[in-house]
Amino acid sequence: MSAVKVTKRDRNVIINPLVTCQPLGAMFAVAGMSRGLPLVHGSQGCSTFVRYGFSRHFREPSEIAVTSLHEDAAVFGGRRNLISGLGNLAARFTPDLIGVVTTCSSEIIGDDVDGFIKTARQEIKESLGENAAEKIKIVAINTPSFVEHHYRGYDNAIKALVDQVALEPVNCNDKLNIIPGIVNPGDIREIKHIMNMMGQQSIMLTDTSDPFDSPLRPGSTQFKPYYPKGGTSVQELEDCSNSSGTISLCNYGAQAAEVLERKYKVPSAVGPFPIGLQNTDQFLRNVKKFSDAEITDELLDERGLLVDSMADIASRYLFGKTAAIYGDPDMVTGIARFVCELGMTPQLVCSGVENQEFVDDMKEVSKKADGEVEIMYGQDLRSMEVRLEEEPADIIIGHSDGRLIAQDLDIPLVRVGFPVYDRVGYHRVPIVGYRGGINLLDRITNTVLEEYYDPVHWKLQQ
Amino acid sequence: MTKEQHKKADNTKNSENGSILDFSPLPDSIIDALESREKHRCFKKEGKQSTPDCNKSSIPGAVTQRSCVYGGARVVLMPITDAVHLVHGPIGCAACTWDIRGSLSSSSKLYKTGFSTNLQEKDIVFGGETKLMDVLLEINRIYHPPAIFVYATCVVGIIGDDLKKVCELAQKKTSTRIIPVQSEGFRSFNKSLGHQLAGDALLDYVIGSSHETTLNHPFTLNIVGEFNVAGDLWGIKPLLEKMGIHVLSTLTGDSRVEEIARSHQAHLNIVQCQKSSNYIARQMEKKYDIPYLKVNFFGIDDTASSLRDIARFFNDHGMLKKTEQLIKEEINKVEDAIKPYHDALKGKKVAVYVGGNKAWSLIRAFEELEMEVIMTGTQNGLPEDYQKIRDTVKEGTLIVDDSPVMELYHLLKKYKPDLVISGAKEKYMALKMGIPFCEFNHDRITSFSGFRGYINFAKNLDQAVSSPVWNYTEKKLKNGRINQFNEVKNAKI
Numbered sequence: 021m022s023a024v025k026v027t028k029r030d031r032n033v034i035i036n037p038l039v040t041c042q043p044l045g046a047m048f049a050v051a052g053m054s055r056g057l058p059l060v061h062g063s064q065g066c067s068t069f070v071r072y073g074f075s076r077h078f079r080e081p082s083e084i085a086v087t088s089l090h091e092d093a094a095v096f097g098g099r100r101n102l103i104s105g106l107g108n109l110a111a112r113f114t115p116d117l118i119g120v121v122t123t124c125s126s127e128i129i130g131d132d133v134d135g136f137i138k139t140a141r142q143e144i145k146e147s148l149g150e151n152a153a154e155k156i157k158i159v160a161i162n163t164p165s166f167v168e169h170h171y172r173g174y175d176n177a178i179k180a181l182v183d184q185v186a187l188e189p190v191n192c193n194d195k196l197n198i199i200p201g202i203v204n205p206g207d208i209r210e211i212k213h214i215m216n217m218m219g220q221q222s223i224m225l226t227d228t229s230d231p232f233d234s235p236l237r238p239g240s241t242q243f244k245p246y247y248p249k250g251g252t253s254v255q256e257l258e259d260c261s262n263s264s265g266t267i268s269l270c271n272y273g274a275q276a277a278e279v280l281e282r283k284y285k286v287p288s289a290v291g292p293f294p295i296g297l298q299n300t301d302q303f304l305r306n307v308k309k310f311s312d313a314e315i316t317d318e319l320l321d322e323r324g325l326l327v328d329s330m331a332d333i334a335s336r337y338l339f340g341k342t343a344a345i346y347g348d349p350d351m352v353t354g355i356a357r358f359v360c361e362l363g364m365t366p367q368l369v370c371s372g373v374e375n376q377e378f379v380d381d382m383k384e385v386s387k388k389a390d391g392e393v394e395i396m397y398g399q400d401l402r403s404m405e406v407r408l409e410e411e412p413a414d415i416i417i418g419h420s421d422g423r424l425i426a427q428d429l430d431i432p433l434v435r436v437g438f439p440v441y442d443r444v445g446y447h448r449v450p451i452v453g454y455r456g457g458i459n460l461l462d463r464i465t466n467t468v469l470e471e472y473y474d475p476v477h478w479k480l481q482q
Numbered sequence: 483m484t485k486e487q488h489k490k491a492d493n494t495k496n497s498e499n500g501s502i503l504d505f506s507p508l509p510d511s512i513i514d515a516l517e518s519r520e521k522h523r524c525f526k527k528e529g530k531q532s533t534p535d536c537n538k539s540s541i542p543g544a545v546t547q548r549s550c551v552y553g554g555a556r557v558v559l560m561p562i563t564d565a566v567h568l569v570h571g572p573i574g575c576a577a578c579t580w581d582i583r584g585s586l587s588s589s590s591k592l593y594k595t596g597f598s599t600n601l602q603e604k605d606i607v608f609g610g611e612t613k614l615m616d617v618l619l620e621i622n623r624i625y626h627p628p629a630i631f632v633y634a635t636c637v638v639g640i641i642g643d644d645l646k647k648v649c650e651l652a653q654k655k656t657s658t659r660i661i662p663v664q665s666e667g668f669r670s671f672n673k674s675l676g677h678q679l680a681g682d683a684l685l686d687y688v689i690g691s692s693h694e695t696t697l698n699h700p701f702t703l704n705i706v707g708e709f710n711v712a713g714d715l716w717g718i719k720p721l722l723e724k725m726g727i728h729v730l731s732t733l734t735g736d737s738r739v740e741e742i743a744r745s746h747q748a749h750l751n752i753v754q755c756q757k758s759s760n761y762i763a764r765q766m767e768k769k770y771d772i773p774y775l776k777v778n779f780f781g782i783d784d785t786a787s788s789l790r791d792i793a794r795f796f797n798d799h800g801m802l803k804k805t806e807q808l809i810k811e812e813i814n815k816v817e818d819a820i821k822p823y824h825d826a827l828k829g830k831k832v833a834v835y836v837g838g839n840k841a842w843s844l845i846r847a848f849e850e851l852e853m854e855v856i857m858t859g860t861q862n863g864l865p866e867d868y869q870k871i872r873d874t875v876k877e878g879t880l881i882v883d884d885s886p887v888m889e890l891y892h893l894l895k896k897y898k899p900d901l902v903i904s905g906a907k908e909k910y911m912a913l914k915m916g917i918p919f920c921e922f923n924h925d926r927i928t929s930f931s932g933f934r935g936y937i938n939f940a941k942n943l944d945q946a947v948s949s950p951v952w953n954y955t956e957k958k959l960k961n962g963r964i965n966q967f968n969e970v971k972n973a974k975i
Contacts, residue, residue: 031620032599032600032613032616032617032620033568033597033598033599033600033616033617033620033621034573034576034596034597034598034599034600035595035596035597035624036580036595036596037573037576037577037580037596037598037600039573039577040573040574040577040578041572041573041574041575041577042574043574044574044578059543062636062668063550063636063667063668064540064546064548064549064550064667064671064673065549065550065552065553065575065667066550066574066667067545067546068546068547068548068549068550068553068907069549069553069578069579069582070578071545071907072578072582072906072907073578075906075907075909075910076582076906076925079910080910080914081887081907081910081911081914082907082910083545083887084545085543085544085545086540086542086543086544086545086546087542087543088539088540088541088542088544088546088548088671089636089668090539090668090669090670090671091639091666091668091669091670093668094636094639094640094668100542101542102542104541104542104543105542105543106543107543108541108542108543108544109543109544112543112544112888113888123636124571124572124601124606124635124636124637125636125637125640125667125668128606128637128640128641129640164603165572165573165574165637166572166601166602166603166605166606166637167602167603169573170574234914236913236914236916237956238914238915238916239956239957241914241915243891243895243914243915244888244891244892244895245887245888245891246887246888246891246911246914402595421581424591424594
């Protein structure tokens with residue numbers, strides 16, 4: 021029988037955080053724009069440490085500019101820094117889009133970002149000429165670091181991009197907008213693959229797949245400035261108001277979907293994160309809802325391969341095993357549902373967000389679970405560690421920051437999500453869709469086999 | 483350099499030997515933007531001043547490789563293994579930095595734990611002091627650590643929390659050392675200020691705070707400015723011990739609070755990272771009358787002469803003899819081991835772009851392998867740092883200060899090094915350009931210091947430069963020179 025226990029952090033201090041601040045999410049969103057650059061309006065550390073984090077996970081360059089706010093700006097405001105920063109960035113990088121990402125300091129000193137951008141636009145026009153200036157879109161993104169966390173920053177950024185760049189709709193383009201969330205290049209490519217199989221064109225808002233996984237081809241790569249291939253073009257972003265629907269794969273894409281629905285009457289669906297069988301099924305239903313796309317035989321074959329793997333593997337090796345899952349909320353709920361489909365129990369799920377939607381979604385998922393599910397929200401890795409010391413799970417599923425917990429408690433860790441820096445290739449391999457489900461199933465099963473099955477008497481267990 | 487020269491340099495196509503680097507000329511607007519940075523680059527020339535303009539704020543809107551003051555303080559203090567490092571600010575300042583320093587520990591893992599006060603909107607409005615106090619009491623209850631370092635971030639500076647007062651109060655309540663580090667991120671464009679503030683925190687609150695007398699050893703020293711990245715300290719300490727020296731403490735690699743608290747009793751300080759830690763050594767000399775020596779344990783010659791300097795300082799006949807013997811033995815071992823790497827690396831051109839100290843302390847190490855350092859530079863150099871660089875490099879070396887990303891592209895493309903030495907942010911850029919790369923930063927996983935470390939160093943460089951991947955350029959494929967692909971030559975396709 022299923023039962024649910026909900027717990028919230030009972031102390032002020034955060035120990036080993038599961039979330040970071042809003043600007044990171046916004047920088048990630050803007051990095052998915054073709055020839056797009058984030059300009060962080062804050063201290064140098066605000067961009068440098070995020071660049072470091074992206075490089076460490078994706079093993080790719082990550083270009084993020086910063087206005088380098090210093091003490092004088094705290095007193096007199098960051099006006100000069102932002103205006104000259106935009107001017108310099110425009111002249112040096114001639115980007116198609118600049119996303120101005122605010123931080124704690126620029127939000128507290130109360131900079132009039134919209135006003136400064138207007139002035140900067142005028143100055144860029146004067147220095148680069150009307151035509152060149154016209155080609156550079158500048159989007160203001162408010163991401164106060166002291167409110168919520170990186171996922172809200174992503175949400176705010178996608179909303180700002182859509183709100184400030186999408187044009188008045190003309191004719192329906194028969195495309196679907198997809199807001200993928202903070203996911204890996206492999207996941208975005210898998211979603212595109214599914215859309216292709218259904219013969220449905222899409223606009224990714226935004227597409228970080230190629231920018232964060234690009235080929236080493238010095239001869240045909242643009243270096244000065246460095247712009248990786250791919251990403252969502254400004255034209256696509258302008259066109260997203262003409263789409264026949266918007267699907268956000270996560271709850272933190274809802275604001276942009278709402279803007280498109282309210283302003284341009286583009287209908288939308290939010291969630292679920294398409295991990296595992298039921299969630300991917302629901303994603304296909306959503307696609308069908310907004311389009312004439314067909315669920316093709318080939319796609320059903322892919323589904324069949326996942327079901328086949330589940331039949332081969334899950335009941336034999338995974339049934340009854342328990343998992344602790346942590347990380348970003350939508351991914352956690354998605355994975356929790358998937359492990360239930362595999363006959364496992366998501367004994368403990370832990371997210372850093374203080375969000376009722378997460379709790380409600382998890383309660384829904386828990387109905388299918390065999391055994392008690394503990395839902396920890398607004399928590400950190402230390403809380404999870406303490407709980408796992410008291411009641412160990414068979415495996416832990418989450419990102420690299422939990423590696424020491426796994427080591428100390430001697431529980432194997434199945435790596436997923438962001439950041440994974442102590443193993444390679446995880447950003448390329450999808451976990452969404454049917455094929456991603458197979459990958460994740462294999463990853464979980466191999467971990468279980470490694471830890472819990474006896475290699476000497478292997479044949480007896482086959 | 484004028485616009486025309488820039489264009490000319492860019493138009494010189496590098497067609498010979500099938501280089502995989504191929505670029506289009508720079509647009510004018512970019513050249514204009516680069517010109518404002520011209521003073522930040524120079525070539526070493528005999529008799530000339532030969533140091534670049536430095537210690538200036540970065541151009542807003544640049545993709546700077548620099549960090550913030552908080553980052554600077556954090557890197558110096560974080561290797562103290564049994565302390566709690568609490569970041570007073572919004573969650574991101576802790577979340578993006580809590581486990582990025584590659585400093586190893588032989589005991590406690592507490593320093594690898596991320597602590598944040600997670601300032602929220604209401605704390606910004608009403609002030610974060612109450613929350614900070616609560617957090618300090620909570621941490622003390624859970625861990626009771628020998629010290630809690632409390633780092634101020636930008637926000638704390640703006641809302642004006644009185645960090646010092648809260649720490650004082652909390653110290654009374656908890657009877658553990660609670661140490662304010664006034665490292666508001668935006669206090670300077672140069673994170674060197676953070677290094678100094680971290681030094682102040684140690685000098686004011688830790689060093690000299692234990693009066694327990696240590697063993698009565700005739701030769702004791704502190705290793706200052708050694709952070710045990712990838713275990714560097716463990717390549718140095720055994721050498722000193724073999725000389726008969728007792729290492730009282732390290733500031734701060736693999737250190738414990740109590741050791742640093744007693745470090746004022748040492749006879750000598752030796753300073754490895756002169757970028758971050760000269761300040762501490764100078765202050766300890768003033769305050770405790772401890773002389774200091776600048777040392778460098780990267781490279782054979784520099785390691786040997788550092789050990790000799792130390793032995794000469796103690797001026798003990800037995801030690802001098804032991805030291806010479808040790809150096810002789812170690813050098814013999816090293817020279818044999820590096821021979822194959824030496825052959826592979828000889829004549830290769832290197833570009834170094836790092837956070838500080840390594841911009842000069844590595845130069846000799848490369849020269850010993852007969853490699854040519856054609857460019858070196860730092861993100862945060864001070865005038866004194868560039869003087870050290872100037873005195874170390876040979877004539878004609880390009881010296882750069884705070885090069886933003888696009889300028890680095892430009893320089894790498896123009897001067898075509900065979901190898902780039904830098905950190906994680908530059909790594910993938912260099913590789914994307916087709917230039918071998920060797921990590922020399924927080925992320926390094928191999929120790930490079932001391933004699934044994936030098937073997938690792940040479941091996942790592944060889945790994946980077948000699949990797950077969952660099953043979954498989956698509957130009958060769960497109961030109962149809964199939965016989966260059968030895969592996970497929972005889973395969974039946």
